[in-house]
Amino acid sequence: MEKLTNRAAPVNRDPITFGEKIYLPAIAKGLSITIGHIFKKKATVSYPEEKRPFSPVFRGLHILNRDEEGRERCTACGLCAVACPAEAITMEAAERKPGEEHLYREEKYAAKYEINMLRCIFCGYCEEACPKDAIYLSETIMPTNYTRASFIYKKEDLLIPDPKNKEAK
Amino acid sequence: MQLLQVDIWFIIEKLILITVILLGSLGIAMYATWGERKVAAVMQDRIGPARAGLFGLLQPLADGGKLFFKEEILPDRSTKFLFIMGPALAMLTACMTSAVVPWGPDYVTQTGRVVSLQVADINIGILFVFGVVSLGVYGVMLGGWASNNKFSLLSSIRAASQAISYELAMGISLVALLMMTGSLSLREIVSQQHGFWHDGYFTWNFFKQPLGFLIFLTCSFAELNRAPFDLPECESELNMGYHQEYSSMKLGFFLFAEYINLFISSAILATLFFGGYNFPFMDQVAASVSPLLFTIICVLVLLTKIIGFILFFMFVRWTLPRFRYDQLMRLGWKSLIPLALINMLITGIVVLWVIK
Numbered sequence: 001m002e003k004l005t006n007r008a009a010p011v012n013r014d015p016i017t018f019g020e021k022i023y024l025p026a027i028a029k030g031l032s033i034t035i036g037h038i039f040k041k042k043a044t045v046s047y048p049e050e051k052r053p054f055s056p057v058f059r060g061l062h063i064l065n066r067d068e069e070g071r072e073r074c075t076a077c078g079l080c081a082v083a084c085p086a087e088a089i090t091m092e093a094a095e096r097k098p099g100e101e102h103l104y105r106e107e108k109y110a111a112k113y114e115i116n117m118l119r120c121i122f123c124g125y126c127e128e129a130c131p132k133d134a135i136y137l138s139e140t141i142m143p144t145n146y147t148r149a150s151f152i153y154k155k156e157d158l159l160i161p162d163p164k165n166k167e168a169k
Numbered sequence: 170m171q172l173l174q175v176d177i178w179f180i181i182e183k184l185i186l187i188t189v190i191l192l193g194s195l196g197i198a199m200y201a202t203w204g205e206r207k208v209a210a211v212m213q214d215r216i217g218p219a220r221a222g223l224f225g226l227l228q229p230l231a232d233g234g235k236l237f238f239k240e241e242i243l244p245d246r247s248t249k250f251l252f253i254m255g256p257a258l259a260m261l262t263a264c265m266t267s268a269v270v271p272w273g274p275d276y277v278t279q280t281g282r283v284v285s286l287q288v289a290d291i292n293i294g295i296l297f298v299f300g301v302v303s304l305g306v307y308g309v310m311l312g313g314w315a316s317n318n319k320f321s322l323l324s325s326i327r328a329a330s331q332a333i334s335y336e337l338a339m340g341i342s343l344v345a346l347l348m349m350t351g352s353l354s355l356r357e358i359v360s361q362q363h364g365f366w367h368d369g370y371f372t373w374n375f376f377k378q379p380l381g382f383l384i385f386l387t388c389s390f391a392e393l394n395r396a397p398f399d400l401p402e403c404e405s406e407l408n409m410g411y412h413q414e415y416s417s418m419k420l421g422f423f424l425f426a427e428y429i430n431l432f433i434s435s436a437i438l439a440t441l442f443f444g445g446y447n448f449p450f451m452d453q454v455a456a457s458v459s460p461l462l463f464t465i466i467c468v469l470v471l472l473t474k475i476i477g478f479i480l481f482f483m484f485v486r487w488t489l490p491r492f493r494y495d496q497l498m499r500l501g502w503k504s505l506i507p508l509a510l511i512n513m514l515i516t517g518i519v520v521l522w523v524i525k
């Protein structure tokens with residue numbers, strides 16, 4: 001049979017020698033390895049103080065984006081909900097009233113926008129599907145919580161703060 | 170009337186000494202748990218407990234507090250009295266051994282009073298240690314048997330047979346040492362190892378009995394139930410072994426007794442083979458510093474040696490895999506006992522014909 005790799009080594013089945021029987025050389029060798037490890041660099045990352053950088057393609061918690069004037073970009077087309085393989089996204093659309101032009105960019109907007117983070121698999125298809133550049137996956141890890149209800153993120157939880165008017169939701 | 174005369178200072182002195190040694194060994198055992206976790210961590214490229222206090226130094230307190238507040242479970246079918254007695258006995262015997270270890274040289278006060286830093290200088294010191302240590306396995310045995318659990322029972326059988334097998338080799342290796350020293354008193358053995366170099370040879374027993382030391386050390390691993398000989402608590406086969414049914418502070422006592430034993434056997438090893446509180450150039454040091462300071466230095470030297478041994482025990486634990494049970498028995502009966510006997514024979518010949 002052809003070998004899969006050329007790394008295979010034959011097993012040594014010789015009876016153990018006296019030197020191996022008294023264990024001591026092997027113990028000394030083992031100790032030298034483990035004691036050597038004491039002085040090596042530690043692999044631990046003390047998490048809340050120290051954070052490892054994410055890779056550039058990391059997909060974390062979602063955000064709903066605004067445009068340069070601070071208006072919501074989402075037009076409640078529902079493409080993200082359709083693209084979502086976990087069916088985590090639900091939304092309700094509403095029509096923009098006159099006088100709300102400073103709040104919503106398009107004529108239609110999402111009155112309700114919910115993502116169930118327990119369903120979400122963070123695949124990022126919603127981000128790809130969005131024609132209005134409204135939804136993005138940020139570099140934040142989803143925080144844990146005690147209740148299931150708290151994992152259903154509302155529009156207020158997802159929307160980024162208004163760059164012009166930081167107080168308004 | 171001499172018999173009835175009570176030296177009140179003697180009693181006070183001993184009481185203070187007992188308190189200090191007991192608290193000291195408890196404290197060292199406590200920090201040995203921390204040390205063990207740190208050693209395990211750094212050997213595996215981790216950093217170990219670091220959250221509780223500076224460098225995780227409050228970790229033992231946190232562990233102790235946790236154990237105290239856990240639920241106390243007495244198994245329904247257990248033999249209640251023996252079940253409780255197991256950890257109590259383990260703890261008691263662990264604390265008793267420190268009585269005969271000489272922690273430092275005699276301190277002579279200005280008034281000429283001699284203060285001995287040994288709780289009891291009994292002339293059979295080392296036999297006392299052996300007796301108490303072999304009692305220690307009863308704690309494990311009773312605890313394991315009283316749990317009414319087959320894993321615990323198997324584990325206590327293992328503990329008993331392991332202790333018996335290795336005590337033999339340990340005793341015989343010690344006989345060789347005792348033939349050289351000619352005394353069973355630990356105080357006498359330590360004072361024979363005075364300094365480091367005398368008459369063209371090392372004074373420490375390690376250099377006179379290297380094989381005996383090696384056998385004694387190996388047997389201490391087995392007596393302490395520590396890896397690579399921790400067969401009684403082999404989690405992969407026996408599922409925690411004799412402390413499976415234990416919870417709360419009773420479990421804590423078992424674990425704690427193990428660390429006190431670790432401390433005491435390191436002290437015994439240092440005393441018997443590494444000169445106890447003796448250190449090189451001690452006469453020059455004694456001449457140049459005050460007696461009190463000299464005593465403190467001696468105690469610190471002994472403590473350093475003890476901590477060295479404790480660290481060695483830990484290094485070995487986190488290096489070697491556990492022996493299989495038949496390998497353990499083979500090593501004990503077929504290797505260590507014959508080696509110890511040969512060692513004894515050679516020592517006897519040397520003592521009889523060479524040294525006279």
